[in-house]
Amino acid sequence: MADLTLYHAAPSRSSIVRWMLEELGEPYGIELLTLAEGEHLTADYKAINPMAKVPALRHGDVVITEAAAICTYLADEFPAAQLNMPVGDPRRGPYLKWLFFGPSCIEPAIIDHAMPRKEEPRRGMLGYGDFDTVMEVTAKAVAAGPYLLGDRFTAADVVVGSTIRFGVTFEILPKIPEFMAYLDRLLARPAMQRTLALDEELAGANA
Structure with a gap:
């Protein structure tokens, strides 16, 4: 089982994070939600993201929401992909x-x-x-x-x-x-x- 799981709907803002994951090159899993059927509104999903939105990302025991925050987290957590600017770099x-x-x-x-x-x-x-x-x-x-x-x-x-x-x-x-x-x-x-x-x-x- 992949250590990274994206709670995803297509098309939606969670495609931002899917692109980030593809750039990262790390294995990841997908938990697909059908927004038209209200799967993001269930109690189970609200326990993951109380805002009832996608994306959400689970990394081990950590859950991160908001696309920009997730991308920032992933870039720092997996620096080998060189998708971040590290602390100390003036950029x-x-x-x-x-x-x-x-x-x-x-x-x-x-x-x-x-x-x-x-x-x-x-x-x-x-x-x-x-x-x-x-x-x-x-x-x-x-x-x-x-x-x-x-x-x-x-x-x-x-x-x-x-x-x-x-x-x-x-x-x-x-x-x-x-x-x-x-x-x-x-x-x-x-x-x-x-x-x-x-x-x-x-x-x-x-x-």
């Missing part, structure tokens, strides 16, 4: 910034942009500031590439790249050249290709 600061910029700035900005409020909120009330600034900052970062930390692909690219891919796929992010070129680089990675194929197979089986 760890920017690395951590991008890991949490994805779920705290990019994702809420694009969701709010796709489903605007009746009254526009004050900029200072939003943790991400405003949509245009988030897009400008993100585009500049990925254009400097090939990855967010230069030549080094890290867990930050898994988190931010997945968020950009989500936004572009559902046409709630602009298909600007910077984003599309970055996605092309990510989609060329064998681990990303495996993840897409595996999740497509799962989605087809549950259709």
Whole structure:
């Protein structure tokens, strides 16, 4: 039995962690949840993640939730994969910034942009500031590439790249050249290709 188990639904945000696991190269198991049937709402699953969301990851006796937190944990726990920036490396600061910029700035900005409020909120009330600034900052970062930390692909690219891919796929992010070129680089990675194929197979089986 694998020491790593991903509680997963396809398609969902848990695909971020599946990609991370594929990049890691460690054996892992899948506990598949069918969201349409409410399997994430059962008492058994809420004992694992009280938020009743995927992903959740079990590593031995440890359970971690929230996609960015899981990716951060895995990168540090398995340093041989070189998906982290270790403590003491001056690049760890920017690395951590991008890991949490994805779920705290990019994702809420694009969701709010796709489903605007009746009254526009004050900029200072939003943790991400405003949509245009988030897009400008993100585009500049990925254009400097090939990855967010230069030549080094890290867990930050898994988190931010997945968020950009989500936004572009559902046409709630602009298909600007910077984003599309970055996605092309990510989609060329064998681990990303495996993840897409595996999740497509799962989605087809549950259709």
